[in-house]
Amino acid sequence: MTGAHPRPVAREALAWVSAHRDRFRLDDAALAVDGEVNRSWKPLGELAQVCSTVTARTPRHDPLHACASELLDFAWRETGRGELFGRVQALEPFATYPLEVYAAFASAGLRHPGYEASAAVVARTRGWRSTEQYPTRRLGVLGAERRGGIRPHEPVTRALDRTWLGALPEPWTFERAAGYAVTHVVFHLTDWGRAPEGVPPRLTDYLLHWLPPWLDTCLEARMWDLGCELLAVAASLPRPPEPEPLAEAWERVAGARRPSGAIPEEGGAYGTGDEFADCYHSTLMAAFAAALTLARPAHDGVPHRAAPSLTAVPDGYGGRGALG
Numbered sequence: 362m363t364g365a366h367p368r369p370v371a372r373e374a375l376a377w378v379s380a381h382r383d384r385f386r387l388d389d390a391a392l393a394v395d396g397e398v399n400r401s402w403k404p405l406g407e408l409a410q411v412c413s414t415v416t417a418r419t420p421r422h423d424p425l426h427a428c429a430s431e432l433l434d435f436a437w438r439e440t441g442r443g444e445l446f447g448r449v450q451a452l453e454p455f456a457t458y459p460l461e462v463y464a465a466f467a468s469a470g471l472r473h474p475g476y477e478a479s480a481a482v483v484a485r486t487r488g489w490r491s492t493e494q495y496p497t498r499r500l501g502v503l504g505a506e507r508r509g510g511i512r513p514h515e516p517v518t519r520a521l522d523r524t525w526l527g528a529l530p531e532p533w534t535f536e537r538a539a540g541y542a543v544t545h546v547v548f549h550l551t552d553w554g555r556a557p558e559g560v561p562p563r564l565t566d567y568l569l570h571w572l573p574p575w576l577d578t579c580l581e582a583r584m585w586d587l588g589c590e591l592l593a594v595a596a597s598l599p600r601p602p603e604p605e606p607l608a609e610a611w612e613r614v615a616g617a618r619r620p621s622g623a624i625p626e627e628g629g630a631y632g633t634g635d636e637f638a639d640c641y642h643s644t645l646m647a648a649f650a651a652a653l654t655l656a657r658p659a660h661d662g663v664p665h666r667a668a669p670s671l672t673a674v675p676d677g678y679g680g681r682g683a684l685g
Contacts, residue, residue, distance in 0.1 A: 368425075370615055371651035373622030374644045375415075375428045378408070382432060384637045387439045394452055402449075403684070404641060406462035409436045410684045411649045413469040414553045418656040425652060437466055443473025450479060455488055457502050461684055464505035468552065477510045490514045496523035497542045497549075501684070504549045521546070526564060532571045537587065540579065543568075544590035547597055554597040554653045565599050573606035580613045586626040589614060589646035596653035607654075614647060 385408050391401040415429035440446060443466070449459045460480050466472070483489050484506060494502065500520045503513040521527045525539050526546045535543075547568070550559040560568075572595055579588040592610055595602050617624050623640035624647050 366615075367611055367651035367654045370611070370618070371415075371425055371648045371655065373618060374624065374648035374651070375425060375432070377622040377644055378641070378648065379428055379432060381637050381641070382408075382435055384641070385436065385439070387445070392445070392448060392452065398458055402458055402462050405436055405439055406458075406465055406684050407642060407645055409433060409462065409469075410465035410553055411645045412436065413465050414555065414649060415652040416469060417555055418652050425655075429648075429652075433466075433469060433471075437471050440466070443471070443476055446473060446476040447479055450476070450483065454483055455486075455492060457492065457494075457498075457505070460484075460509055460511075461501060461505045464508035465684060467510070468508045468555075472510075480509060481511045484511045484514060495542075496520055496527075497525070497545050500524060500546060500549045504552070508552070517550075521550070521561075526567075529563065529567050532575075535571075535575050535578075537584075540575065540587045541590070543575075544587070544594050547594045551597045554593060554649070557597055557599045560598055562599075568594065568598060569600065569602050573602050576610050577606060580610055583617070583628050584626075585614065585617045585624050586643035586646055589624070589643060589650045592650035593646065593653050596650060596657055601657060611654075614650075 385405050387401055387405060390396040412429040412433040416426055416433060419426040419429070437443070440462075443463070446459050446463050449456070453459070463473070463476060463480075467477075499515075500517065503515065503517055503520055506513045524546050525542045530539075547560060547564075548554065550561075550564075551557055552559065572591060576588060576591045576595070579591060588610065592607070592614070595607055601607070614624065617629070619625070619636075619640070621636065622644070623636055624643045625640050626643045
């Protein structure tokens with residue numbers, strides 16, 4: 362890849378995350394009944410998931426592997442090496458987020474048998490199986506069950522067919538919420554980039570055709586967080602998209618970096634004045650996408666060519682999944 366290369370993006374992103382790792386610590390509010398999960402467990406789970414994938418997709422001698430491994434160990438210690446998951450479940454027996462966060466650790470071999478046993482009991486109840494969820498979230502819960510040693514409570518194909526991507530919708534209906542739904546469907550199907558064969562052929566063909574213009578549209582709008590997630594999708598498919606649009610995309614992502622190595626979620630300025638709050642997720646996603654890209658063969662040496670823009674992405678619900 363001429364110009365920008367994924368490795369410096371990954372290196373600087375992980376270095377920034379490592380320098381700010383204290384902001385991922387769990388405090389007493391993490392076990393409060395009315396605690397803000399999105400400010401405690403969610404960031405820690407996202408850190409664990411990204412680092413779990415980076416360690417799985419990089420060789421042990423790679424500095425990226427060493428940095429991600431240290432961060433993963435830090436995150437595991439924050440959970441009391443899994444002990445806190447049982448305490449959270451006792452407070453909220455039918456909440457799915459503890460299992461979703463735990464699954465990120467379990468996929469890296471960090472397990473707590475006691476929590477898995479108690480979670481399996483809850484997962485056998487009608488209350489758990491009938492919890493109302495968005496289809497993409499349901500797909501994630503099924504994946505968390507599998508990774509957590511629990512038999513999934515319904516077929517993945519049934520959940521997939523109810524998602525936006527599973528319907529192979531008209532491509533011009535793509536917008537912000539659909540974009541995050543697309544990325545998370547692929548993450549759940551591929552075990553967060555580890556198993557590209559998990560994407561069915563019909564979805565692969567659809568994404569190979571439409572992912573490049575969607576990616577171009579998002580990056581043109583300086584939606585760096587969603588753009589990085591789409592780059593991670595590109596690196597998670599059984600067959601990669603054409604290389605030229607990806608080269609242009611990495612140029613843009615590299616250009617969005619702040620001097621600190623962080624990447625804002627959108628635009629060029631910090632919305633809240635808090636660099637961590639405005640950058641941690643997009644910076645994690647940049648490291649995630651870069652590590653997956655580096656793990657694919659022949660990821661560089663491609664010429665530049667911008668992908669055609671499909672349409673502007675309208676504002677809308679910007680919610681991401683539990684781990685995304």
